[in-house]
Amino acid sequence: MYNTIISGIGSYVPEGRLTNHDLEKMVETSDEWIITRTGISERSIAAPDQATSDLALLAAERALQDAGLSAQELDMILVGTETPDHPFPSVACQLQHRLGCRSIPAIDLHMTCVGFLSALQTADAFIRTGNFQHILVVGADLLSRITDYTDRTTCILFSDGAGALVVSKGEDASSGILHVTTHSDGEHFHSLFLPAGGSRHPSPTADAKAKIVMDGRKIFKLAVNVMTDSVRQTLQTTGVSVEQIDWLIPHQANQRIINAVAEHCQLPDQKVISTIGKLGNNSSATIPIAFDLAKRDGRIKRGDLLLFTAFGGGLVWGSALLRY
Template identity: 65%
Template sequence: MYKAVISGIGSYVPEQRLSNRDLEQMVDTSDEWIITRTGISERRIAASWQATSDLAFQAAAAALKDANLSPEDIDLLVVATVTPDHIFPSVACQLQHRLGCRNVGAFDVGATCVGFISALNIAEQFLKNGRHQHILVVGADTLSRITDYTDRSTCILFADGAGAWVVSRSEISDEKGIIHSSIHSAGEHFERLYVPEGGSRHPAGKETKAKIVMEGNKIFKLAVNAMSQTVQETMETTGYTAEDIDWLIPHQANQRILEAVAKNLDFDQEKVINTIKYYGNNSSATIPLAMDTAVKDGRIRRGDTIMLTAFGGGLVWGSLLFEY
């Protein structure tokens, strides 16, 4: 039976930093207030000339290099994003051309902060059924373009970045790769976290305010419960326990959410990969960015067993267990 294994990873963040001190000059807030409530000190912001495809390209190129593959080796591209360069075509199509891939399939997945796990879920199916050999999965967002910098409850959270994995088909018996993945939704809560304008219901126009709106307190409770539930479900399905898992990589939404999820699951905080302090919440990019950061600093190594979990507007949530 074919397996889906992670053969290469990469990430990219823009150079520009937006610190808490910078935000003090923009809204009624303080460094202490932000740190206490979110754990964020700074976040990366795309330059005026950069769009999501630019961030995605850098992360994808790094992942291909790590996998020792060329663009011609890729059989499919899946990009998770809610901030595409254009309404259409997809970021994935732009990436296919810019990387120099063959005329293979390419499409975007719009599953907010769970986009990367959803894209991995899709890639896993194509690989396990033998359709493809190598799939490029990218999570990239420029949330700064849809952030209201007069709203102190949201502008302190969101940022820009990209992460990418090459996921490959394997028949090696002792390789585990992706062990289990699951995704869920509860659309009745969509107004808890959404962008109310800019779509077909309220099209873009001169007065359009296509900015993120969030009910923070309700999202906090929903996020903690949903992320805890989906990880517990995955462990019950696979027979793994918290002790069997080397690392938990949650979506980097808020420091308090990360701590609450780990506590609910009885995970040691030292086993939780946390990059939110320096990168903030860049939606579908947070998990692959956190993974790449932890590999580069030596924490995560080949053979480690890792649990991913995320939650986002939709509402959507999911988890994925794999051996790196």
């Protein structure tokens, strides 16, 4: 039986920054108010001439370099994104061409902030068939392009970025991806969604804008509950104890959500990776970016047991357990 190992990792964070003091000039808010409620002091923002595929390409190239592989060796590309360059074709198809890959499957996954986990789950399933050797898994989003900068409850959260993993076929069942699962509950669809831009409302109107709409209080409670339950179920399924986890890497949506999930799961702060303070919430990119940054600064090392968990509009959520 084959398993899925992590061969390489890379990320790209745009150089542009949107600080709380910048937002003070745009909406009725304050640095203290934002930090108290979100833990965010600044956000990574793409340049006007950058699109999602540009960020994804840079992250992918770094992941391939880390893996010591060429793009020609990839057997599939999976991209989790909510902000493709165009409604179609896919960002993954653009990456296939721009990286110089062979004619391989290239697929976008549409699962909001859980897009990266969904892509990882899909890659794991393909690798375990034994027919795929190396798959590129990317989470990339430019949420600044769909953020309403007149809405002080949402514009303080969102940002841009991309992260990528190269996953490969292995035969050591004790390493790599040990478990990954995702879930959905459409009952909460309207708690976090983008009203316009799709087939129901192709063009923005006064009642349906092409900007993120969120019921913050409801999403906060749902996020803490579903991520906590997902973590507990993952640990129960794998027989792993909380004490064995080296690092929790949660979706970076809000520092208070991160803190609550860690507390409910009895994981100490020193085992939690948080990047939200300086980067904000860049959707499906948050987990792979946090993974890459913590690996580069020496916190995460080969052999560490990592736990990912995320939630997003849908409502969707999930977790993954892997030994790096």
